[in-house]
Amino acid sequence: MAAKQFASMFTAQLKMMFREKQVWFWNIFFPIILMVLFMIIFGGSGSSSSFKASIAVADPVPNASSGMLLSQLQQIPVFEMKEETPISREWVENKDIDALIVLPETEGVSEVGLIVNREREGSATTQAISGILDRFIQQANLAAVGATATYTISMDSITSASDDTNYQDFLMTGMIGLSLAQGGLFGMVELVDMRKRGLLKRLRMTPAKMGLFGLAGMIVRLMLGIIQVVILGLIGVFAFGANLHINFASLAIAFFVGALVFNAMGYLFSSFSKTMEAYMGVANISSMLMMFLSGVFFPLESLPEWLQPVPKMLPLTYFVDGLRDGLIYANGVLSSSFWLGMGIMAIWGVVCFLLGSQIYRSKSIAATR
Incomplete structure (x- = not known):
């Protein structure tokens, strides 16, 4: 019975995703447009040119x-x-x-x-x-004065990746992280829409299990996330010469933890947003804040010193770092910094989910509209 109910909910949510044009724009086309623009402006066609x-x-x-x-x-x-x-x-x-x-x-x-x-x-x-x-x-x-230098500098660069990384690699992985995060932040807007139309109220009055409904929606968004990773990765590699050195273990862990965390944040936003406009406003503010302060486009070291502590508190910082570990640096799950980042992200996810659940539980069925 539960399996049949889950299958029906999964199919319904899948159809809803395909019908919603905004989902495809914000989760697929917008990240592609943004990544291509940054690649062209800062990365060129992928060939490295010396400083002039x-x-x-x-x-x-x-x-x-x-x-x-x-x-x-x-x-x-x-x-x-x-x-x-x-x-x-x-x-x-x-x-x-x-x-x-x-x-x-x-x-x-x-x-x-x-x-x-x-x-x-x-x-x-x-x-x-x-x-x-x-x-x-x-x-x-x-x-x-006829003197010769006693000391000189010998400079070399190393990386944990197989080859030297470049800006194309950095930007591609940052954009993949941003697009996955936006999928979670904006993906729960359907709950606000359902509540506004009274559908959530009717669903809660039926024998349908809300937990299965949420699980079905989460799996649909995970599928969309896999599509995002594949499309952006292919564009980065074949159009701009980005390099991939994949560690599947760290990539899978970072992907699932990040997807759960940002879905939990979207779930929290939906719990207190009374209209779709309010939800989109909160999601946009969160997305814009993290977009420029989490090392998506530029290294965190380029930020002013007084702003350096802020990225260390944002989940997208550790999500992007985790994806870079799995896609280009290939450090693996034995890295302590990787697990520290995953732990901070997990705290964000647990706190957001518990707060959202508490807000939803505090509302009566009649108040869900």
């Missing part, structure tokens, strides 16, 4: 020192020099070049000027140019 900076070099009073510096600057491969004359500060102001380097007017002890656009003063390109120029001046000073 466009500069101009002004030599107001040519002399032996400025001539030596100019010849050495021309040998730095990341600098693309604008050779036009006369050289103008307006190039920087109009953002035609990234920086203008002004060589010293006198020989001997002097300074090299660096002029940048104030609007780009904190950009990564400006910081890179400043760092390269600082290193260049240090080497020039050593050469001027």
